[in-house]
Amino acid sequence: MTGPKQDGWPVGIHTYSYIWKLSARDTLAHLADRGYRLVELLVNRPHLWPEELDAGERRAVAKLLSDRDLRVEVLNPPSLDLNLVSPSPEMRAMTRAHYRRVVELAADWGVPWVLVVPGKTHPLLPAPSDLVWGWFEEALAELDRLAEDNGLGIVLENIPMAFIPTADGLMKAIDRLGNDRLGICYDAANATFIGEAPGEGLKRVASRAKVVHLSDTRLDKWDHSTIGTGVVRFDEVAAAMRETGLQVPTMLEIISAHGDEDIAKSHRAIAGLGWEAVPR
Numbered sequence: 001m002t003g004p005k006q007d008g009w010p011v012g013i014h015t016y017s018y019i020w021k022l023s024a025r026d027t028l029a030h031l032a033d034r035g036y037r038l039v040e041l042l043v044n045r046p047h048l049w050p051e052e053l054d055a056g057e058r059r060a061v062a063k064l065l066s067d068r069d070l071r072v073e074v075l076n077p078p079s080l081d082l083n084l085v086s087p088s089p090e091m092r093a094m095t096r097a098h099y100r101r102v103v104e105l106a107a108d109w110g111v112p113w114v115l116v117v118p119g120k121t122h123p124l125l126p127a128p129s130d131l132v133w134g135w136f137e138e139a140l141a142e143l144d145r146l147a148e149d150n151g152l153g154i155v156l157e158n159i160p161m162a163f164i165p166t167a168d169g170l171m172k173a174i175d176r177l178g179n180d181r182l183g184i185c186y187d188a189a190n191a192t193f194i195g196e197a198p199g200e201g202l203k204r205v206a207s208r209a210k211v212v213h214l215s216d217t218r219l220d221k222w223d224h225s226t227i228g229t230g231v232v233r234f235d236e237v238a239a240a241m242r243e244t245g246l247q248v249p250t251m252l253e254i255i256s257a258h259g260d261e262d263i264a265k266s267h268r269a270i271a272g273l274g275w276e277a278v279p280r
Contacts, residue, residue: 008276009241011267012038012073014213014251015047016224017259024048025061032068034260035279039070040211040251043077043102050101058108065109073249074185074211075106076115079159084139085119085132092135095119099143107150113210114147115155115185116140118164118173132163137177144181155183155210158201160194160222167191167201174208183210187253189217189224192232199236206244212237213253214270224255227266238273250275 013036018027024041031039041048065072082095099116106114119139121132140154147154156170164173167186174182184205188198190213202209214237216230217223223230240246250270256262267278 008271008274009247010038010249011270011275012036012040012249012251013263014040014076014253015042016253016255017257017263019044019047021259022047025057025064028061028064028070028072029068032070037068037070038249038251039072040074040076040253041072043075048075050098050105053105058105062109072109072111074113074115074155074251075102075111077102077117079117079120079162082117083119084116085121085127085135085163087122087127087131092139096139096142099139100146103143103146103150103152106147106152112152113155113183113185114143114152115157115211116143117157117159118162120161121163126163133176136163136173140177140179140182144179148181153181153183153210155185157185157213158187158190158196160190165190165194166196167204171205171208182208184208185211185213187213187215188232188234188237189213189215189230189253190222192230193217193219193222197236198233199240202237202240202246203244206240206246209246210248212241212246212248212250214250215253215255215266224253226254226256226262227252227269234270234273238270238275242274 015027084095086092103114186205191198191201215224216227216232218230252266254263271277
């Protein structure tokens with residue numbers, strides 16, 4: 001494969017902009033009304049919280065997905081309150097327990113991927129590397145076993161504040177873990193913010209990439225803003241996708257108080273580079 005399909009690379013919507021406005025079920029219906037069929041759900045209370053979803057609500061979402069021909073590609077627990085490599089065993093246990101519930105929810109809804117942030121270390125005096133890696137390997141082994149048992153997979157994301165923030169670091173981590181099932185969600189804004197050229201980073205992870213996140217950012221402030229308002233080189237991302245033949249879902253991860261408008265602006269901007277057109 002040498003490039004996108006005739007109608008362009010697939011575009012989905014990350015629900016970040018809606019987490020304080022709509023429930024996950026209402027967001028799915030709203031995006032379907034706007035013509036989208038591919039979604040990444042942020043697991044954030046009150047938008048979506050597995051611990052609070054009863055069986056009836058789970059069935060209602062599953063029915064909505066079927067009735068509206070929607071596909072949730074990723075469940076994404078944000079990393080603000082979670083940490084798989086915390087020195088605190090209680091925090092590590094809580095994080096793993098939450099991820100287990102996310103994996104189980106993904107299985108209920110037929111979601112193929114759960115996103116895992118590798119975890120954060122202390123910025124001034126991090127724990128010794130052997131401890132951090134031990135905690136990380138133990139957690140990933142448990143979560144991947146559960147994911148495999150439930151017919152889905154784990155993707156790791158390049159996050160600036162995580163202890164593995166780069167494309168090369170993620171690839172080396174997967175090699176170190178020796179797990180061929182693990183994939184990567186590559187975020188172009190995150191890469192740009194830490195000084196990594198996103199086109200080069202994407203080429204580095206292409207053999208493991210399962211999802212791509214697109215949004216814009218400046219270099220002086222980490223952001224996930226409307227495409228065209230920052231410095232991310234989306235042309236280089238498109239070139240990397242063509243060169244590698246990568247054909248995976250692209251999620252517009254726009255964080256905005258005006259989500260509908262700024263998502264539409266962002267989608268129009270990338271449609272001219274090879275992604276599929278904005279739904280009518």
